[in-house]
Amino acid sequence: MALARSADHEDLMARAQQYFPGASNGNAALSGEHSFVIAGGQGAHVYDPDGRRWIDYLLGSGPMIVGHAHPEVNAAVREQLDSGSTFFNLNDKAIELAGEIIEAVACADQIRFTSTGSEATFFALRVARAFRGRDKILKFEGGYHGNHDYAVMSTEGQAASDGPYGVRGSSGIPECLEQEVLIAPFNDLERTTAIIEVHHDDLGAVIIEPFQRALSPLPGFLQGLREVTAQYGIPLIFDEVVTGFRFAYGGAQEYYGVVPDLAAMGKIIGGGYPLAAVMGKTKLMSYFSQPDARGVPVAQVGTLNGNPIAAAAGLATLKILRRPGSYERLHEVGQRLRDQLQATLREHDVPGQVLGEGPVFHLMFTDQPVRTYQDSLTSDANKNRVFHDALMATGVLKPSAKGYASLVHSDADLAETEKVFDAAMAQVAQLS
Ligand SMILES: Cc1ncc(COP(=O)(O)O)c(C=O)c1O
Structure with a gap:
């Protein structure tokens, strides 16, 4: 089901369509029926103009490692x-x-x-x-x-x-x-x-x-x-x-x-x-x-x-x-997200693997070992789209490219993310 947007939000989307070629202000991180305008960010979350909240693993494509509006x-x-x-x-x-x-x-x-x-x-x-x-x-x-x-x-x-x-x-x-x-x-x-x-x-x-x-x-x-x-x-x-x-x-x-x-x-x-x-x-x-x-x-x-x-x-x-514990926490959050994704793949019996290191994580829908760029092309693009669309529809913002962990993703955010990953993977499982 497409995201329900207020009239003001729809108006912003329509103006973006008109002003920008391809409705992109220069970056097209979000696409499809669940795409939205970001009206603000606070800590590990971003909000649309209707006040709807997403847990953010896009992090402005990476700079916001200490969270939004720190x-x-x-x-x-x-x-x-x-x-x-x-x-x-x-x-x-x-x-x-x-x-x-x-x-x-x-x-x-x-x-x-x-x-x-x-x-x-x-x-x-x-x-x-x-x-x-x-x-x-x-x-x-x-x-x-x-x-x-x-x-x-x-x-x-x-x-x-x-x-x-x-x-x-x-x-x-x-x-x-x-x-x-x-x-x-x-x-x-x-x-x-x-x-x-x-x-x-x-x-x-x-x-x-x-x-x-x-x-x-x-x-x-x-x-x-x-x-x-x-x-x-x-x-x-x-x-x-x-x-x-x-x-x-x-x-x-x-x-x-x-x-x-x-x-x-x-x-x-x-x-x-x-x-x-x-x-x-x-x-x-x-x-x-x-x-x-x-x-x-x-x-x-x-x-x-x-x-x-x-x-x-x-x-x-x-x-x-530079504060003590920062990198330990960043690596821990990244590892927990990778573990969660791996567990959902197993649970739903979907062929795939989780790549990444430290505070970076990425999911690939292929059971071939992925070591080179050519290996990565074996990932199933349709499953990837369905998975990421489902995340966006249910409150987790991660583009289909790699996701970023921050210092401000809390244990509560991770617990909520785990549930969203699980529901999204259930949708992917129905495809196979
Ligand atoms: C590895 C790498 N190099 C260069 C760039 C380009 O940086 P910018 O988008 O600030 O021009 C990016 C952007 O994502 C990147 O990931």
């Missing part, structure tokens, strides 16, 4: 508001946040701010190419690095390909980029190494999500990638937009014990405001201010880069995360 984050933002909202020039909050990140993240000798994670990966690739003096990059099939032209190649949702040349994942991307972006299979070190061995002299960078979407790296995969890139002097970029300050305070590089040359971060470091960053070893980062062999430095500028309100929100969020 009083300490709001207080930091309010205090900064009274001192002005943006200056373009250096500001104290951006410098303070830079110091905090550099202290926490192993690869970060220096940092540059951007407004979005897409820009952070874009500039990480640009500075790596400047340092190395080569144009091609290598990414992993199914990996997501934002929406710029180098990123939307052989990304999530696209058909499998044999590579090693990328396939454009969006209309409007120049065809010539298919020659510039090579792809390799995540978790297949042998094939990845073989591609790097053939193309190393053309490669300006290798970029990877160390935890790709919801795929955990197999033991030795990231270490092997680190070794082969170091052997050929190719900068290794970790896209830590998701994992940064989430898997551990020092990100995936601390969690997995592998240190890249550069990293991109976003989401958590902006505390729910537009801020992201590229960071890394001085020998690479210095190309942002030092001319390359042609006498040209790397161009990087943005009106809101290092925005003080976002930096204040980020600092307040990191302060909460």
Whole structure:
């Protein structure tokens, strides 16, 4: 049964239809008959304009790890508001946040701010190419690095390909980029190494999500990638937009014990405001201010880069995360959600498996082992849609992509979620 919406809510939906192509303001996290407008968020919950409540595992696509409208984050933002909202020039909050990140993240000798994670990966690739003096990059099939032209190649949702040349994942991307972006299979070190061995002299960078979407790296995969890139002097970029300050305070590089040359971060470091960053070893980062062999430095500028309100929100969020027990709780909540999903699969005899690590969880309706992007394509899309539609209809907001746990999901939220998972899985069981 479709969600009953008030006349005002229906009016908002109709205006979105009219104003935005595809009724999307730029993101389309919710779709189908149960989609709704979010009118507010408080802690682990979001509300529609009719006051209906959802337990939120979307968390703004990841930044809201301490919950919506956290009083300490709001207080930091309010205090900064009274001192002005943006200056373009250096500001104290951006410098303070830079110091905090550099202290926490192993690869970060220096940092540059951007407004979005897409820009952070874009500039990480640009500075790596400047340092190395080569144009091609290598990414992993199914990996997501934002929406710029180098990123939307052989990304999530696209058909499998044999590579090693990328396939454009969006209309409007120049065809010539298919020659510039090579792809390799995540978790297949042998094939990845073989591609790097053939193309190393053309490669300006290798970029990877160390935890790709919801795929955990197999033991030795990231270490092997680190070794082969170091052997050929190719900068290794970790896209830590998701994992940064989430898997551990020092990100995936601390969690997995592998240190890249550069990293991109976003989401958590902006505390729910537009801020992201590229960071890394001085020998690479210095190309942002030092001319390359042609006498040209790397161009990087943005009106809101290092925005003080976002930096204040980020600092307040990191302060909460530094408290003893934060990461233990985040990992515990993530594990409980994974266990609940696994139990409902068993109970309803539905073939599937639960992926994820730490505070990230993901369900796949396939009984094939899922280690690579191509494996993940065996998941049953119809069951996934039915399951997630049922969640949305009954008060749990989790998009069909991975879900995020927060510090404010309470035991009561988890108990309620378990019941909703169970009812949704019962609907899926009827399909099979
Ligand atoms: C791994 C990864 N990289 C980059 C991005 C792009 O970040 P943004 O949406 O802030 O541009 C995302 C966004 O979800 C992401 O998950």
